[in-house]
Amino acid sequence: MNKNSIVAKKKFGQNFLKDETVLRKIVEAMPKNDNKIVEIGPGLGDLTKYLVDVKSVEAFEVDTDLCKLLQSTFEEEIATKRLHIHCGDVLQAWQSSLIDEPYDLVANLPYYIATNIILKALADPMCKNILVMVQLEVAEKFCAQAGEKVFGSLSVIAQSIGEAHIAIKVPPTAFDPQPKIDSAVFLIQKSADRSDESFEGMLRVAFKQPRKTLMKNLSASYDKTELQEAFEGLGLTLTIRPHQVTTADYHQLYNRIQGSLDDRREPRE
Numbered sequence: 113m114n115k116n117s118i119v120a121k122k123k124f125g126q127n128f129l130k131d132e133t134v135l136r137k138i139v140e141a142m143p144k145n146d147n148k149i150v151e152i153g154p155g156l157g158d159l160t161k162y163l164v165d166v167k168s169v170e171a172f173e174v175d176t177d178l179c180k181l182l183q184s185t186f187e188e189e190i191a192t193k194r195l196h197i198h199c200g201d202v203l204q205a206w207q208s209s210l211i212d213e214p215y216d217l218v219a220n221l222p223y224y225i226a227t228n229i230i231l232k233a234l235a236d237p238m239c240k241n242i243l244v245m246v247q248l249e250v251a252e253k254f255c256a257q258a259g260e261k262v263f264g265s266l267s268v269i270a271q272s273i274g275e276a277h278i279a280i281k282v283p284p285t286a287f288d289p290q291p292k293i294d295s296a297v298f299l300i301q302k303s304a305d306r307s308d309e310s311f312e313g314m315l316r317v318a319f320k321q322p323r324k325t326l327m328k329n330l331s332a333s334y335d336k337t338e339l340q341e342a343f344e345g346l347g348l349t350l351t352i353r354p355h356q357v358t359t360a361d362y363h364q365l366y367n368r369i370q371g372s373l374d375d376r377r378e379p380r381e
């Protein structure tokens with residue numbers, strides 16, 4: 113089997129990145145440190161070949177045809193332990209940590225599970241930085257600032273853990289086959305642990321109906337009087353919308369209203 117005989121499988125989200133300029137820019141955008149690299153979905157190995165040049169890589173690929181191809185393409189790197197290929201579904205392999213040493217995730221992710229993978233990487237204590245290609249719309253959600261229309265629970269989760277920004281915007285022409293949407297590479301540099309589940313539960317309730325007021329959304333699960341007191345204490349108007357509240361204020365709000373949930377009811381989604 114060689115590269116040219118491989119037909120991209122839609123079910124695995126296979127859009128291979130062919131643009132050498134973008135591949136080089138991804139490597140340039142990598143944080144400079146001694147961490148290992150984890151690549152999810154090495155595919156035909158186009159990004160992998162750049163990554164193994166600079167660091168040792170643990171790669172996770174679900175497609176057995178591609179695993180075989182990678183094993184023969186990178187025979188030498190595998191023999192010298194610069195590359196280790198794990199063949200199988202990365203989500204199945206992922207317990208609390210994906211590998212047992214500090215790593216940076218660098219990947220052109222399969223878009224159908226990209227958000228799930230990023231949330232798992234954010235929660236993984238061994239993962240220190242995340243540099244990934246995803247659908248542009250998803251990158252914008254993770255990187256949005258309070259006040260922007262797309263600011264949502266993913267933005268608050270990302271900002272609670274570190275700094276997130278879009279590094280490269282990538283058009284469909286950079287891939288084969290070409291996706292129908294624009295893509296982007298974004299970087300999250302982690303500086304804290306992922307917030308607890310009940311904070312994220314509050315965010316889901318807060319952003320459930322993004323056009324409604326924050327007060328209306330939260331009062332479905334939290335005591336209204338305590339909410340009003342908390343809003344007043346933080347100087348938030350009762351008409352403020354969920355995307356207008358900063359990450360810092362979401363944490364303050366959570367500290368003030370958490371008790372009003374614990375004693376009464378669980379957040380409803």
Ligand code: SAM
Nearest residue numbers: 124127128129153154155173174201202220222
């Ligand atoms: N890195 C390659 C590139 O840039 O050309 C391929 C990227 S392609 C968008 C996504 C890759 O993820 C494919 O190789 C696909 O087979 C792999 N993949 C899809 N689902 C996966 C899963 N659950 N676990 C591991 N790899 C997966």
